[in-house]
Amino acid sequence: MLGKKCSLCGGPLVNNRCTLCGLDNSICDREASRGSDAVSKQGRSPSMEPVSRDVSSTRKQKADPSVPPKSRVRQSSTVSTVRQSSAGTPYSPAARGQNQKQKSRLIWIIIIVVILFAALPALTDLGSTMFEDIFGSYSSDSYSLEDSYSDDWSIDDYTYDPYSYVTREIPAEGDPYEVLLGNGIYKVGVHIPEGVYRAELAEGTGSIQIRDEENSIFHSVYFGTDEEYNEVTEDDDIRLYNGAELEIDSNVILRFTTDNAQPLTEEPSANPLTESVTVEEGTYTAGDGEIPEGIFDISAIDISEGGNGYASITLVYPDGTSSYLWADSQDFTVTTEDFTNASVKNVVIPDGTEVSVEYGDTVFTPSEGYYDVDFARYNGY
Numbered sequence: 001m002l003g004k005k006c007s008l009c010g011g012p013l014v015n016n017r018c019t020l021c022g023l024d025n026s027i028c029d030r031e032a033s034r035g036s037d038a039v040s041k042q043g044r045s046p047s048m049e050p051v052s053r054d055v056s057s058t059r060k061q062k063a064d065p066s067v068p069p070k071s072r073v074r075q076s077s078t079v080s081t082v083r084q085s086s087a088g089t090p091y092s093p094a095a096r097g098q099n100q101k102q103k104s105r106l107i108w109i110i111i112i113v114v115i116l117f118a119a120l121p122a123l124t125d126l127g128s129t130m131f132e133d134i135f136g137s138y139s140s141d142s143y144s145l146e147d148s149y150s151d152d153w154s155i156d157d158y159t160y161d162p163y164s165y166v167t168r169e170i171p172a173e174g175d176p177y178e179v180l181l182g183n184g185i186y187k188v189g190v191h192i193p194e195g196v197y198r199a200e201l202a203e204g205t206g207s208i209q210i211r212d213e214e215n216s217i218f219h220s221v222y223f224g225t226d227e228e229y230n231e232v233t234e235d236d237d238i239r240l241y242n243g244a245e246l247e248i249d250s251n252v253i254l255r256f257t258t259d260n261a262q263p264l265t266e267e268p269s270a271n272p273l274t275e276s277v278t279v280e281e282g283t284y285t286a287g288d289g290e291i292p293e294g295i296f297d298i299s300a301i302d303i304s305e306g307g308n309g310y311a312s313i314t315l316v317y318p319d320g321t322s323s324y325l326w327a328d329s330q331d332f333t334v335t336t337e338d339f340t341n342a343s344v345k346n347v348v349i350p351d352g353t354e355v356s357v358e359y360g361d362t363v364f365t366p367s368e369g370y371y372d373v374d375f376a377r378y379n380g381y
Helices: 025-042 055-060 069-080 093-142
Strands: 175-181 184-187 195-204 206-212 217-223 234-240 245-248 252-261 277-279 282-285 294-300 310-316 322-328 344-349 354-358 362-366
Touching: 195 217, 206 234, 206 252, 217 234, 294 310, 310 344, 322 344
Parallel strands: 184 344, 294 322
Antiparallel strands: 175 252, 184 245, 195 234, 195 252, 206 217, 206 245, 277 362, 282 354, 294 344, 294 362, 310 322, 310 354
16 A cells, blocks of 8 residues: 555545545445446446446545645545435435534524523522512511410400490490399390490309391300309490390399480280190191290299209201200209399291290290291391
């Protein structure tokens, strides 16, 4: 190989490889020998045209000394575009341009990915800042879950106001009024005048419930001497509005006093029912013959008369509401020096009410506190 030159650029060869362009001239030699054999055997191409010199012979041409080495490389690249692949498909400039486009797209994709990765920390910081701006002030200024369960919080910090939805004040001027009340349901404006009352425990233990739909008052107070169960012996802010119902448990007697009692809206009238009804243990439907529609005082039969001395009464009204009552006889009722109440007073029972009596027989006596009530619309309270 000594003295041979590169068939592409004319550079010196070492082990048949050009030291300038790196071409392996042994490949060119093989191609040249094959081309010479084909020409000597056929003399013509399959298309009957004279066989042109192949690429290898072109590469064997002596390089122009006046052309710089880099230019020679470009020329060889141009020549290589007309070579055929092993599959016989020519490499055309259009194919080269398509490859360049694909490479360009790939480069742009890589650039975009790099930019996104580079900007990711900044985007994360921006999102975090926006989230804190929107929700941070709310969580820190408006509500804190940790604060709601702090050791300093207790139920004593909450003050319940049963009159917070009231829109009408009871007039401050009125008449002095005082009454002792026990077990029963009392209509304000009929059985007791409207006013702001002071309630004091006279005897026993029990609760009161105020139900006033018009003024959205639903309030309970437990009277007794056991402070562990939040029982009180007095309450000086019992607001009773006309139309409200005041229910008092059995086993307690309370004294109600006020300085601003208002005139009654309706005084009790004569009860159209005159006969008492003895009701044994069992379940009944008012209006079916045993218990008529009406307003009753319900009491338990005394032990001396063959009863248990007490009984429970459950009322389920036609609209689905219910009321649970407890009646005592004279044997077990709570009394004071000047008051005895041995029945549940002023119980409204419209037709269709389911009445269940347990633990003892009872007596349903027409109430002396009868008033004009719309039985069809009575909701069970």
